[in-house]
Amino acid sequence: MIVIIGAGISGLTLAYHLEKQKKDYVLLELKSNENQAGGYIRSVREQEYLYELGPNSLLCDHEILSFLEELGISNEIVDANIVSKNRYVYKNGAYRKLPSSPISLLFNSFFNWKTKLKIFGESKVKSKTHAQETLTEFFERRFGREVVDYALDPFVSGIYAGNPDELLVQYTFPSLVEMETQYGSILKGLKKNKSTERKRVVSFKNGMQTLPKAIASKIKITYSEKGVQEINKLDNKKWEIVTDEATYQASKVVLTTTAHQSAPFFIKSNPKFGESLQKIAYAPMVAVHTIYYKNDLKMPLNGFGALHPSKEGLFSLGHVWSSSVFSGRCKDNEVLFTTFVGGSRGYEKTRMEDHQIMGKVQKELRELYGIQTLPVTQRIFRWEKAIPQYDKYIAESYEIAESLEKQNLYICASWKGGVSIPDCMKKAKTLAEKL
Structure with missing residues (x-):
């Protein structure tokens, strides 16, 4: 029997593929999440308004689109509007459109000529990556400081809510390290590995939670009040999973829970692993x-929205222009901003009271968009531990996790191998085939 712990998108997808293979499995989840399958993927509909509390969209290739069709939710798909291909970054007091191609990079004034020459001469930069190299060190070495400040920094804030000075390139973007090693250049590597497949940015008529709900409807989930209490290795080479309501013996165990949720499971049986998991930081997000x-x-x-480089000192990490990206998010004569506050460099902001944060966001929106009125309505949602940080503290957990795989305990969580929804879904499918 295979025991899967956690019914986020990874656990659900894994269980779905095991169900298809007619494998014997148990998927364990907290009873408090019985109506919230999907972990951080949550959508709230309030009359004409649709709010995403977690991820706002899904980047689909053919594999993901085929899976959505298999689930029977293709008719629920909403494609991103054409304008969403435009991305903006706040620079020197105004929003500036990011160049999206080599031609636009050449003629766009976003970067100065010194930076442009550095970018186009990137193939001449010597390769010298080391195990502890940060994203900042890697990108500054290959592309220059302006790219770090006004492309990398906001991009990393948008995906990881993180600090590029802290995140390690070998864990965050391992493909870039491989390109540097194999081709001696990131631009050469991107050109060599360029896919002809056109990807689609999508959501669903009733929000992103449509996806995990559809998967959950096709599998079985076992709920308990307090969830998993401990995981022990037995003498017969099996694993013992103890919950507050039952004890399971499994030939294989898969952890899909967050690092901080998983850590207590190993306090008795593998304290070193438990302690290493506790060290993995998660950025808070509002x-x-x-x-x-x-x-x-x-x-x-x-456009899709606008990102705010830390150098510019704005209150938020940026705004998604939700009603411009997808239709059906608010009334036709209204606009919906989804603003993200916090991240690994903004802990103190997330500790503010709700009304203080909402007031700060209103002030920022007024100043940036020339608004002189109060909003029609405003909502706030908090994630105390939102996104895992692929920094120096994650290395030890990776090493232990790889050794545990030899004993049939597997990790299929966002803290290992990618944080995006497609990353998690593809990891789960690959693991299901392996199990």
């Missing part, structure tokens, strides 16, 4: 949803 009338804005929202 999502603020703010709705205004379109006529209240002094600028059009023709």
Whole structure:
């Protein structure tokens, strides 16, 4: 029997593929999450308004689209509007459109000429990656400081809510390290590995939670009040999983829970692993949803949204222009901003009271978009531990996890091998085939 712990997108996807293979499995989840399958993927519908509390969209290739069709939710897909291909970054007091191609990079004024020459000459930079090299060190070495400040920094904030000075390139973007090693250049590597497949950015008519709900409807989940209490290795080479309601013996165990949720399972049986998991940091995040009338804005929202480099000192990490990306998020005469506050460099902001955060967000929106009125409505949602940080503290957990795989205990969680929804789904499918 295979025991899967955690019914987030990884656990659900893994269970689905095991179900298809007719494998014997048990998927364990807390009873408090019985109506919230999908972990951090949550959507809330309030009359005409649709709020995403976690991920706002799904980047689909053919494999993911085929899976959605298999689940029977293709008719629920909403494609991102064409304007969402435009991405903006706040620089020197204004929003500037990021160049999206070599031609636009050449003629766009986003980067200065010194930086452009550094980028186009990247193939001449010597390769010298080391195990503890941070994203900042890697990108500054290959592309220069301006790319770090105004491309890497906001990009990392948008994906990891993290600090590029802390995150290690070998864990965060291992493919870039491979390209440097194999081709001696990131640009050469990207060109060699360029896919002809066109990917789609999608959501669903009733939000992102449509996906985990669809998967959950096709599998069996076992709920308990307090969940897993401990995991022990037995003399017969099996694993013992103890919950508050039952004890299971399994030939294989898969952890899909967060590092801090998993750590207590090993306090008795493998304290070194438990302690290493506790060291993995998770960035806190606050999502603020703010709705205004379109006529209240002094600028059009023709894009996916805008990111704020830390160097610019703004309150939030950035705004997703949710109603510009997908239709059906608010009324036609309104706009919906989804603002992200906090991250690994903004712990103190996440400790503020709700009304303080919402007030700060309103002030920022007024100043950036020329708004002079109060919002139609505003909502706030908090994640105390949102996104794992692939920093120096994660290395020990990786090493122990790899040794435990030889004993049939596997990790299929966002803290190992990628944090995005497609990453988690593909890892789960691959592991299901392995099991």
